[in-house]
Amino acid sequence: MQPLADRIRPSSLDDFFGQEHLIEKGKLLYEKIMQDDLHSMIFWGPPGTGKTTLAKIISSFTKREFIWFSATFTSIKEVREVMQKAKESKKSSIVFIDEIHRFNKSQQDAFLPFVEDGSIVMIGATTENPSFEVISPLLSRSRVYVFHELSEEALIKILTRALEKLGINSSNKEWLSEIVKYAAGDARFALTTLEIILSMTDVEKEFNRELLQEVLQKALLRYDKDGEEHYNIISALHKSMRNSDVDASLYWLARMLESGEDPKYIVRRLIRFASEDIGNADPQALILAVSAKEAVHFIGMPESDNALAQLVIYLALAPKSNSVYTSYKRVQGDIKKGEIYPVPLQIRNAPTKLMKELDYGKGYKYAHNYEETTTAMECMPEELRNRQYYIPKEVGFEREMKKRMEYFKKLKLSLKNK
Numbered sequence: 001m002q003p004l005a006d007r008i009r010p011s012s013l014d015d016f017f018g019q020e021h022l023i024e025k026g027k028l029l030y031e032k033i034m035q036d037d038l039h040s041m042i043f044w045g046p047p048g049t050g051k052t053t054l055a056k057i058i059s060s061f062t063k064r065e066f067i068w069f070s071a072t073f074t075s076i077k078e079v080r081e082v083m084q085k086a087k088e089s090k091k092s093s094i095v096f097i098d099e100i101h102r103f104n105k106s107q108q109d110a111f112l113p114f115v116e117d118g119s120i121v122m123i124g125a126t127t128e129n130p131s132f133e134v135i136s137p138l139l140s141r142s143r144v145y146v147f148h149e150l151s152e153e154a155l156i157k158i159l160t161r162a163l164e165k166l167g168i169n170s171s172n173k174e175w176l177s178e179i180v181k182y183a184a185g186d187a188r189f190a191l192t193t194l195e196i197i198l199s200m201t202d203v204e205k206e207f208n209r210e211l212l213q214e215v216l217q218k219a220l221l222r223y224d225k226d227g228e229e230h231y232n233i234i235s236a237l238h239k240s241m242r243n244s245d246v247d248a249s250l251y252w253l254a255r256m257l258e259s260g261e262d263p264k265y266i267v268r269r270l271i272r273f274a275s276e277d278i279g280n281a282d283p284q285a286l287i288l289a290v291s292a293k294e295a296v297h298f299i300g301m302p303e304s305d306n307a308l309a310q311l312v313i314y315l316a317l318a319p320k321s322n323s324v325y326t327s328y329k330r331v332q333g334d335i336k337k338g339e340i341y342p343v344p345l346q347i348r349n350a351p352t353k354l355m356k357e358l359d360y361g362k363g364y365k366y367a368h369n370y371e372e373t374t375t376a377m378e379c380m381p382e383e384l385r386n387r388q389y390y391i392p393k394e395v396g397f398e399r400e401m402k403k404r405m406e407y408f409k410k411l412k413l414s415l416k417n418k
Contacts, residue, residue, distance in 0.1 A: 004195040005188050008162045009053055011060050015161065018154035018187075019050055022145055029145060036062050038094060040115055040122040042130045042139070045147025048186030051125040055096045058123070065093040067120075079110040087119040100124035101133035108135045115141050149185025156180055158187050159194055168198070174207040182216050230261075234269055237312070242277050246316040253312045263301050263308060267293045270311055278315065279324035281396030288314055319396030327390040334384070341381030374408060376416035 010016050013023055013033070023030045032038050038058070043051040059066035067082060086093040095111070097103065114120045115138065122142065124130075130139055150158075159176045163169075175197065183190035196215050201208060233255055240248035256266055271293060274285040288311055295307035350361035365375040380387065392402040 003192065004162060005191040008165045008191070009056060010161075011057060013057060016050065016054065016057060017157040017161075018150040019054070019147055021148070023054070033058055033061060036064070038062070038121050038123070040138075040142040041124075042100070042134060042142050042144045043123065043125045043147060044130050044144055045127070046149055046185065047127055048183075048188035048190075049147040049150055050187065051147055052098060055098075055123055055125065058094065059096070062094055064091055064121075065089060067093055067095045069095060069097045070099065076107050076110055079107060083110065083114045083120065087114060087117075092118055093120050095120045095122050097122065097124045099126065101126040101128040101130075105135055108138055112137050150183075150187055151185070152177075152180045155183055155185070155187060155190050159190055162191060162194060163203075166198070169204045175203045175212070178207070178209070178212055234266075237266075238269065238273060238277075241273060241312065241316045242320065244316055244320065246313055249312050249316040250309060253308060257301070257305055257308070263296045263304055264293075266308060267296050267311075270308070270315060273315055276325045277320055277322055278318045278396075279321050279398070280392065280401050281319040281321035281323075281398045283397060285315055285318050319398075321393045321395050321398050323390060323392050323398060330389045334387075339384065341383050344378060344381060346377060347379055372411055372415065374411060374415075376412050376418075 013030070016023060021027070023033070029041075043054065045051060059068075065086070067086065069079070069082075083095075086095070095114075097111070100108070111120070111122055112135075115122050122138070124134065124138075124142070126133060130144055134142075156173075156176055159179065175194075179190050179193050179197075183193070193215060197203060197212065200215070201211055233252055237249060237252035237256065240252055253266070257263065267289070271286070271289040274289040278285040292304075292307045292311040296304045298304075299307075345359050346361065346363040346365075348355070348360040350356045355361070363377070365377045367373050367375060378385065390405070392398040392405065394402065
C-alpha cells in the first residue's frame with residue numbers, strides 16, 4: 001500500500017495548504033500555473049513543504065508532456081535520451097527534476113541546451129541552497145521560489161483532510177495538535193506519524209500521550225549533516241558563543257548532538273573558536289577545548305555530551321577577543337601582497353663554515369645571556385620595521401598581554417639607546 005502522504009496528495013490548488021505567498025490568487029506562480037504558461041523554476045525549501053506536491057498538481061493541470069526525473073535514479077545517458085525526444089516534440093515539455101542538488105555538474109549541464117533553446121521548461125526541487133547546488137547557467141535561466149516550513153494551521157488542515165479522506169472522525173484535535181508540535185513544519189513527517197498512530201490505536205478514542213511518544217521517539221530535528229542546515233546550525237552555535245549567550249549555545253549544541261552529528265566535527269569547530277574568538281583573553285579556553293577533544297576520542301558518544309556541554313558553557317562565558325585572528329590576517333594580507341623579504345642575517349641559522357663566512361648569524365644575541373632576557377636585536381625584515389600585527393584588547397588576560405608588549409617595547413628601546 002502507498003504511504004498515506006502519497007494516497008492523500010492533493011490534485012488541485014484548492015486542496016494545497018500552505019505556501020500562500022506563492023500560490024494565492026493573483027500571485028505570479030498561481031497565474032502562470034492557471035494559464036499553463038510556465039517558465040523554468042527552482043522550488044527551494046525544507047522537506048515536506050509541498051515542492052513535489054505542487055509539481056504533481058502542475059502535471060495534472062498542464063496540457064504539455066510532463067517528464068519526471070529523480071536525481072537518485074537517473075543516469076546522464078537517460079537524461080540525454082529523454083531530452084532529445086523532448087526536443088523533437090512539437091510543444092515544449094515540462095521536466096521536473098526531484099532533488100536536483102544530487103545531480104552533479106555534468107548531469108545538470110545535460111539539461112542546459114534544452115532549457116536555452118526552449119525545448120523544455122525545467123522545474124527543479126531542492127532542499128539545498130541553489131546558489132551552491134545548481135550550476136550558474138541553469139540558475140540564471142530559472143526563477144527561484146522559496147518554500148517555507150508549513151505553519152501549524154496548514155499542518156492541521158492537511159491532517160484533518162487526511163482523516164476525512166479515510167472516513168475517520170477528526171473531532172479529537174489533541175492528537176493532531178501534538179503531532180503538529182513535533183513535525184517542525186514537515187507535512188510528510190506529520191502524515192507518516194499519523195499513519196503509524198492509526199495502525200496502533202483508534203484516534204476517535206481518548207488521546208494517549210505515551211503512545212504518541214512511543215511513535216515519535218524523538219522530535220523531528222530539521223537537520224542534514226550534508227546539507228545547508230548543517231552549516232546553519234554550526235553557525236548558530238558559533239555566533240551564540242561569540243555573543244556570550246550560554247543558553248542558546250547549549251541549545252544549538254544539543255540540536256547537533258541529538259541529530260547524530262559527529263562529535264569530533266563539533267569539537268574541531270570549538271577548538272577553532274577558542275583561538276579565533278577568545279585567544280589570549282583567556283588562554284585556558286584552548287586548553288579546555290583540546291581536553292574536550294581527548295574526552296570525545298576516549299569515551300565517545302553519548303558519554304562525551306557533558307564534556308562538550310561543559311566546554312560550550314566555558315567558551316560562551318569566557319572574555320572574547322579576536323586579536324589573534326585579526327593579527328594573523330594582517331600578516332597573511334602582507335604576505336599575499338608580496339611583502340616577502342629575506343631573513344635578517346643576524347637570526348639566520350649558520351650550521352656550516354660557508355654560512356658563517358657569508359655572515360649568517362653574525363650579530364646574533366642569545367637572549368638568555370642578558371639580564372633582561374631580551375635584546376635590542378632586530379628580528380623583522382628591514383622593510384617591515386615597526387610593523388605591528390598583534391594588537392591586544394583591554395579584555396581578560398589580554399590586558400596582561402598588552403602590558404607585557406608595552407614593557408618589552410620600552411625595554412628594547414632603552415637597550416637600543418645604550
